[in-house]
Amino acid sequence: MSFPWAKNYEPQQPLMKWLDEKLPLPRLVYNAVGAGYPVPRNLNYFWNFGVLAGAALAIQIITGIVLAMHYAANAGVAFNSVEHIMRDVNAGWFIRYAHMNGASMFFIVVYLHIFRGLYYGSYKAPREMVWLLGVVIFLLMMATAFMGYVLPWGQMSFWGAQVITGFFSAIPMVGEPIRQWLLGGFAPDNAALNRFFSLHYLLPFVIAGVIILHIWALHIPGSSNPTGIEVKDEQDTVPFHPYYTAKDGFGLGVFLFVFAALTFFTPNLLGHADNYIAANPLSTPAHIVPEWYFWPFYAILRAFTFNFLWIDAKLWGVIAMFAAIALLFFLPWLDSSPVKSSTYRPLNRIFFWILVVDVLILGYCGKSPAEQPYVILSQLGSIYYFAHFLIILPIISRIERPLPMPNSITEAVLAKHADDKSAATA
Amino acid sequence: MASESEHSAVVEDGVRRRDFINIAAVSFAGVGAVAVVLPLVNQMNPSADVLALSSTEIDISAIGTGQAIKTSWRKQPVFVRNLTADEIKAAKAVPLGELRDPQTIDERTKPGKENWLITLGVCTHLGCVPLGAAEGENRGDFGGYFCPCHGSHYDTAARIRKGPAPTNLVVPPYEFTSDTVVTIG
Numbered sequence: 001m002s003f004p005w006a007k008n009y010e011p012q013q014p015l016m017k018w019l020d021e022k023l024p025l026p027r028l029v030y031n032a033v034g035a036g037y038p039v040p041r042n043l044n045y046f047w048n049f050g051v052l053a054g055a056a057l058a059i060q061i062i063t064g065i066v067l068a069m070h071y072a073a074n075a076g077v078a079f080n081s082v083e084h085i086m087r088d089v090n091a092g093w094f095i096r097y098a099h100m101n102g103a104s105m106f107f108i109v110v111y112l113h114i115f116r117g118l119y120y121g122s123y124k125a126p127r128e129m130v131w132l133l134g135v136v137i138f139l140l141m142m143a144t145a146f147m148g149y150v151l152p153w154g155q156m157s158f159w160g161a162q163v164i165t166g167f168f169s170a171i172p173m174v175g176e177p178i179r180q181w182l183l184g185g186f187a188p189d190n191a192a193l194n195r196f197f198s199l200h201y202l203l204p205f206v207i208a209g210v211i212i213l214h215i216w217a218l219h220i221p222g223s224s225n226p227t228g229i230e231v232k233d234e235q236d237t238v239p240f241h242p243y244y245t246a247k248d249g250f251g252l253g254v255f256l257f258v259f260a261a262l263t264f265f266t267p268n269l270l271g272h273a274d275n276y277i278a279a280n281p282l283s284t285p286a287h288i289v290p291e292w293y294f295w296p297f298y299a300i301l302r303a304f305t306f307n308f309l310w311i312d313a314k315l316w317g318v319i320a321m322f323a324a325i326a327l328l329f330f331l332p333w334l335d336s337s338p339v340k341s342s343t344y345r346p347l348n349r350i351f352f353w354i355l356v357v358d359v360l361i362l363g364y365c366g367k368s369p370a371e372q373p374y375v376i377l378s379q380l381g382s383i384y385y386f387a388h389f390l391i392i393l394p395i396i397s398r399i400e401r402p403l404p405m406p407n408s409i410t411e412a413v414l415a416k417h418a419d420d421k422s423a424a425t426a
Numbered sequence: 427m428a429s430e431s432e433h434s435a436v437v438e439d440g441v442r443r444r445d446f447i448n449i450a451a452v453s454f455a456g457v458g459a460v461a462v463v464l465p466l467v468n469q470m471n472p473s474a475d476v477l478a479l480s481s482t483e484i485d486i487s488a489i490g491t492g493q494a495i496k497t498s499w500r501k502q503p504v505f506v507r508n509l510t511a512d513e514i515k516a517a518k519a520v521p522l523g524e525l526r527d528p529q530t531i532d533e534r535t536k537p538g539k540e541n542w543l544i545t546l547g548v549c550t551h552l553g554c555v556p557l558g559a560a561e562g563e564n565r566g567d568f569g570g571y572f573c574p575c576h577g578s579h580y581d582t583a584a585r586i587r588k589g590p591a592p593t594n595l596v597v598p599p600y601e602f603t604s605d606t607v608v609t610i611g
Contacts, residue, residue: 159554159575162552162553162554163552163553163554163575165553166551166552166553167552169552169553170592180471180472181470181471182470183472184470184471184472184473184476185472185476185501186472186476186500186501186502187500187501187502187548187553189476189501191472191473191476195470281498281501281502281503282496282498282503282547282555283555284554284555284556284573284574284575286574287574288554288575302576302590304590305577305589305590312592313590313592314550314551314552314590314591314592315592317590369574370574370575370576370577371577375577
């Protein structure tokens with residue numbers, strides 16, 4: 001499971017020796033995130049975001065368990081119970097704001113983690129399974145975040161639930177029964193709120209389970225690195241502890257700094273004022289918008305305004321939105337270039353940044369009302385998004401001529417070091 | 427020894443008693459599992475109290491020509507609209523071939539009461555409440571209803587004309603119990 005030069009766990013104290021014989025949990029930790037896990041020596045700060053995502057999940061679970069002690073999942077009192085948390089519960093405002101902004105922080109670091117993987121080709125063999133499990137985690141996160149947003153039972157909660165469960169009614173024939181089955185009624189109400197609460201409490205632990213698989217799958221080939229060259233011998237690696245526990249610790253400090261700034265100074269920056277109005281089934285807010293982390297996908301959903309072939313616009317929108325995520329499952333096989341890192345892929349590097357801009361444009365369109373020019377922009381943006389993965393990537397991975405690559409991680413590091421030195425003396 | 431030879435004879439035959447017991451036991455466990463899953467899935471469906479069709483009575487005497495009200499049935503909004511003669515004429519003037527979900531206004535209203543347009547106020551796209559029932563709201567490009575969420579336009583017979591919604595606004599089951607009272611459900 002690890003490189004042959006990995007340090008071996010040798011407990012010194014009698015108690016630890018005894019424990020190692022009965023339940024080798026410290027050994028597991030030592031080999032997973034301790035000195036027993038050799039990691040490439042050249043990881044940059046973009047490799048912090050996996051650990052940060054784990055930290056964000058832990059924060060969400062802790063604040064969430066506390067919130068559940070004060071929240072009441074009943075359509076009659078849910079909105080007021082959230083206000084009760086905000087006004088009456090000791091430090092309730094802080095815990096709720098932390099949970100609210102913690103979700104945004106979770107998505108920020110996960111998006112950076114995903115784009116890191118895209119830039120450095122982390123999804124390629126031998127790490128396809130790591131990538132696939134990551135996409136599963138992303139899907140679970142989206143489901144969890146959506147259901148969590150429904151719980152305060154404000155206007156955006158209610159109408160978000162109405163719109164998102166409305167996706168399923170697009171399925172021919174069985175769509176409406178499926179929607180009623182999901183909601184337990186004809187419109188979002190008590191039954192829906194209760195089951196969403198139950199699942200919102202469950203799914204984070206499912207995510208934690210899949211994260212364990214994600215890390216397990218990662219530790220079989222070992223971590224990737226910015227050069228994309230696999231580890232060849234001992235001098236290419238350093239032990240995870242203390243080298244990367246320290247580097248991740250620093251990153252965690254920066255993360256908490258941003259998180260605290262958001263929570264304490266602008267707690268509602270990423271929310272919507274409409275969600276402080278209690279749910280009203282008879283009045284739709286003028287402008288329904290999902291949370292920011294769904295904007296690009298929401299833009300793809302709305303891009304279809306016309307029937308196409310024999311499928312109506314509504315179903316196309318839903319298919320396109322789910323396909324935009326499902327596409328990621330095929331990425332390891334759509335990109336056939338043997339070179340992982342975009343550092344050595346001049347063409348891929350350019351198209352990677354165009355994709356980033358495209359997703360940002362889609363995000364902006366998803367936030368904006370369904371009118372021109374945003375409709376045409378989201379149509380073009382959606383076409384480009386799919387073209388990137390289905391056409392551009394397969395083509396450039398065949399025609400691109402990679403830049404000359406170093407023979408090993410160590411060679412790359414030493415060459416960079418020599419460059420820096422000569423630049424400094426010159 | 428006799429029993430052993432007997433046993434090997436059965437093996438040559440290809441099917442052992444144990445194979446049968448194996449398949450029977452696993453199949454029975456499978457049937458049991460399905461029997462347990464069914465109620466676990468079915469509990470998610472609308473419960474009896476939700477299903478209980480509360481029929482709603484609406485007094486429509488106060489709705490003047492050209493006006494509309496918003497009420498609720500099975501927790502879903504319902505629009506009751508008193509169409510003007512011009513609006514009925516406009517709806518009749520549209521050739522059916524132009525419609526995404528072809529229906530005449532006669533099919534969407536009761537005979538002799540074609541000025542009363544009663545529909546669910548639930549956009550058939552993703553379920554928002556369209557605008558246009560209340561005074562001064564945007565009625566869209568076709569003078570009926572307009573859904574602000576994703577820009578679906580409905581005409582004066584609440585038929586989809588433009589935008590992503592696939593079908594017309596749904597006409598719920600209802601009947602006139604008198605000239606001024608409608609029972610929905």
